Amino acid sequence: MMSEFRLPETAAFDAVVDDLVQRGWSVCPGLLPAPLAQALEQRCRWLWQSDALTPAAIGRGSDEQVISEIRGDHTRWLEQCPPHPAQQAYLQLADSLREALNRSLFLGLESFETHYALYPPGSGYRTHLDRFRDSPLRTVTLVSYLNSGWSPELGGQLRLHLPEQTLDVQPLSGTMVVFMSDRILHEVLPAQAERASLTGWFRRRPDNPLQW
Template sequence: MDYQAVMDAIYTRGWVIVDDFLTAEEVDALKACLPHEWQPAGIGREGLHQGNPDIRRDQIHWLEPDQGAPVAAYLSRMESLRLAANRNLMLGLFDYEAHFARYREGDFYATHRDAFAGRSNRRLTSVFYLNNGWAPEAGGVLRVYDNDEQFLMDVSPKGGRLVLFLSEEFPHEVLPASLERYSIAGWFRVNGNGAGRVDPPR
């Protein structure tokens, strides 16, 4: 991957789409690491964290390096991205957190931002798709809006595709699909306000 081109795109417009970030074989290996048990996703942080099926219905499982060699390799790739972002964009990114996400048929995530200016330590969002052979007519697109909440683009969740965007600047939603759909959602974070991962209620 051309890290310089990726960082130039983020610097210029705030987002980038990288197709074939991993090979189909690497995607399948990651998908083989999907858990047997999932937790319902929620909204809000810390004491305000709660489930709300009117806003999101996906299920998640946090990534850890000991979940298998493919997961460790993926996290290593994201560490390389973190270092490249710090070299080229001076974002001061301190760490990276991520979870598997499962959207069953009909599941969705309503329009939201991953961070609000001055109120979150998330700076750069990543979404990586694990759906080899995904047909566009199956839906499940990531719909992205600009900072003025005007439609920007639809991103199909095809396997091997990586999406990166500045967390504060792009409201987005996940539209329902006619098939089960998997991804890895992650955030590069700075050290400070709002630090600490928020797990869903168990």
């Protein structure tokens, strides 16, 4: 199916692949095309205003709990949202990136899961890794920012805790951040305004078919 949004060419992902090989993370301003970012921002904010986003939990299964002091975003999985061309285009973009990562890095990435995430003013997410302790399947994290007109004084940076430094990434509309889920500690700093994104994970094929 042809997308009504113009998506990046395959070559646009070469720099992402190179970054992951060299350092395990990549920050890509403008990789998410502006019209698509704007359409996705409208969807995210519409869901928020419709009370369709719910407080996010930490942990998994029976250990899940909502602790807003640790994690303050409200989310909704894309698969649970009403269909929309912008969402389909985003999944198409993510699949092209998945294929590029598999082709160059042989990661065995099989699927992609993603949700809208909106942080109300004053909320954040304390330092964590994205891979669950009891499941190795989440392999590569993809964060796409949807905040038009964002300015640095609003805060809300993604802080990457790297071996020799910390790196703060502004959540500017169109910026995509890709990193290895089991290696990069990170946190979301509190913001003074609503902060919107799509956060997702490429999952690899399990060695054991009963593993999830």
